Amino acid sequence: MAHPLLLALLILPGGVLVSSVWGVVRNYRAAQSVGLPIIFLPISLTNLLWMMLVRHVIPLLERVPFGSGYFTRFCYTGWEFKDKSRAHVEFGDAFITVTPGKNWVYLCNAEAVSDVLRRERQGEFERPVEMLAMLDVFGPNLSTVHGRDWQRQRKCTAASFNEHNNAIVWTESLHQARQMLNYWKSAGEAGVRTTAHDVRTLALDVLLSAGFGKSFSFTAAQSKTSPSGPLSYRDALALILENAVLIFAIGPRVLQRLYFVPGLGRLAQATVEFKQYMIDLIDQSKHESHVRDTQANLLTSLVRAAVQDKQLSQDEVLGNMFVFNFAGHDTTAITLAYTFMLLAVYPEVQEWLAAEINHVVKSDDIQQWDYDIFPNLPRTLAVLLETVRLYDPLLSLVKVSEHRAAILTIGDKEHTIPAGTRVLLNLNALHTHPRYWGNDGHDWRPSRWIKTVPGEGASAGGEELITPVKGSYLPWGEGLRACPGKKFAQVEHVAVMAAIFRDHCVMPVKEAGEDDAAARLRVLNVVNDSGMVLLLQMFHPEKAALQWKKRA
Known part of the structure; x- marks a missing residue:
């Protein structure tokens, strides 16, 4: 009989792989309903291990033939600084990235961005709670609370x-x-x-x-x-x-x-x-x-x-x-x-x-x-x-309608954003478009x-x-x-x-x-x-x- 620890070491990577594949499939289906250009990323940008390793991994991948393309271009936190407005000139005012974790809508349209910020007062497109929790170092504060506590x-x-x-x-x-x-x-x-x-x-x-x-x-x-x-x-x-x-x-x-x-x-x-x-x-x-x-x-x-x-x-x-x-x-x-x-x-x-x-x-x-x-x-x-x-x-402001779908109007088109989808206001693109x-x-x-x-x-x-x-300037x-x-x-x-x-x-x-x-x-x-x-x-x-x- 295999040693339990060895068995766990063999099963764990397989479980992670299956979970990631299922996450991508689920999120891709949700992204298709939005009606925006889709970019597939095999790793979540908020994965802590990836965030620690990415600065060392990306330069290595850029040296090999299969390392170029969307992966090395978009698959790291802060890619917006290097890319400026290029992605939005190429794909349009909004596009959606599909990852094993969350779907992310990147937005570079001044009118739509103003609308998102205005609707925060109505309880739509709020700050994602989990992304701000780390600021509770010494106690709850203006950056981490919502609703009446924030007021x-x-x-x-x-x-x-x-x-x-x-x-x-x-x-x-x-x-x-x-x-x-x-x-x-x-x-x-x-x-x-x-x-x-x-x-x-x-x-x-x-x-x-x-x-x-x-x-x-x-x-x-x-x-x-x-x-x-x-x-x-x-x-x-x-x-x-x-x-x-x-x-x-x-x-x-x-x-x-x-x-x-x-x-x-x-x-x-x-x-x-x-x-x-x-x-x-x-x-x-x-x-x-x-x-x-x-x-x-x-x-x-x-x-x-x-x-x-x-x-x-x-x-x-x-x-x-x-x-x-x-x-x-x-x-x-x-x-x-x-x-x-x-x-x-x-x-x-x-x-x-x-x-x-x-x-x-x-x-x-x-x-x-x-x-x-x-x-x-x-x-x-x-x-x-x-x-x-x-x-x-x-480089960006992140918003989310956590519990219900929200309508995002870009130009003369309306897009239904599924609940939980992160909407990223791409400041670096807005500031250079x-x-x-x-x-x-x-x-x-x-x-x-x-x-x-x-x-x-x-x-x-x-x-x-x-x-x-x-x-256009935020x-x-x-x-x-x-x-x-x-x-x-x-x-x-x-x-x-x-x-x-x-x-x-x-x-x-x-x-x-x-x-x-x-x-x-x-x-x-x-x-x-x-x-x-x-x-x-x-x-x-x-x-x-x-x-x-x-x-x-």
Whole structure:
């Protein structure tokens, strides 16, 4: 008689194969009823094992004759970045991928996308719960709850996103950017290879100041922390954010049981100490007699909701403190990293940007740069808008009508989408499709956002921003689930650009045998060597050294 373990090892792969084949057959039948072009993928993109292996497997498959085609083109998370709008130009505004797990409708039609987002208010096309559950690291939060729970939490957090807080963001961003610039200039002609890391420091310090009332020095953060001993609030959070994928995958409780594993002990300590820091901040705010009268930041808004209004539990406060740190930090830091690299590649855009900043900002004293100049910098904001158009940290928004079929109208045709089918709003395709952005939609050209107006326009220069076709540009989402930190992010990015590029410029450090054009092309290749980790980001930003100089 065969050994039971051996028998199980023989049966298990067969069972997986049969289950996969049956899943594909079932899903293919469902897809046929939708009436959209069908692309068959033999592996589910949400398969955890495949997600871990795919970056190593795909390059190998591309080298063999049978490895090309739809499999290597579409069968990995983040293929949308490389493909841009090509698939939708080829297959149409919508197509459906059939996998052993779920069927996925990819949508690139501005009118249909706007309709999907509008209908979320009616309980249709909501966020898939299982795809967001990993964000419940410290407790339920605005990103993971639905219905009345979402409405309650949104009301409790909305008060912190106001113009008073934006003014704090503006001032802190100017202050942090100047410190970062001085640090970069100290590297001299050798340049810095730490751009992506340094902007993480800046973004974290701005977030902690405006959101939690905690001030930190950018310069002090460059010193190495001790590999042992207690972690500060800032260092604990920084360590958690740098290892978010691992924490999401295994959870903080399991991580804490693995403290003895090399490399995990310090991270486990960070999760424990950060949670305690958050609890201490909550307790401190509870006992501040002026908490009701102070201008709200995120922390005070959450504490008021929990202590005075009895609207949030402590776990919900902790969960929202973490998720706003995560969502507000990584997206901002990634976007800043892309922007600095791209400006180094395109010196003419730097000059265009600096011309506006110098036209609007007359004083050399950065302390005199009040927040009220923000609306007068449309070019500076356009640099951000163009960067997230092409390098949006979120390549897509996923919606689902979980319990009933839904009608999706594309042009003059209606398609019945079976319950449980994932509808993916393909942001990267929308942001590059020639229908909305012209034949140069794949090019980074911030000036596309600016139009000249007669007489005195929205700014002193007679320029203002264009408004894209509704539904064609959604880096901060739209409708019910639009990002509450949109203005926060815009103010921060504009302030950082103004503080740095008014008097300074950036260029790639040339390697042996390179001229200026070759160096810029190499940096552009570093920028485009990007893909999804948890968000879209450059795989090797350290390969591009950037040098900073005073503008002549």
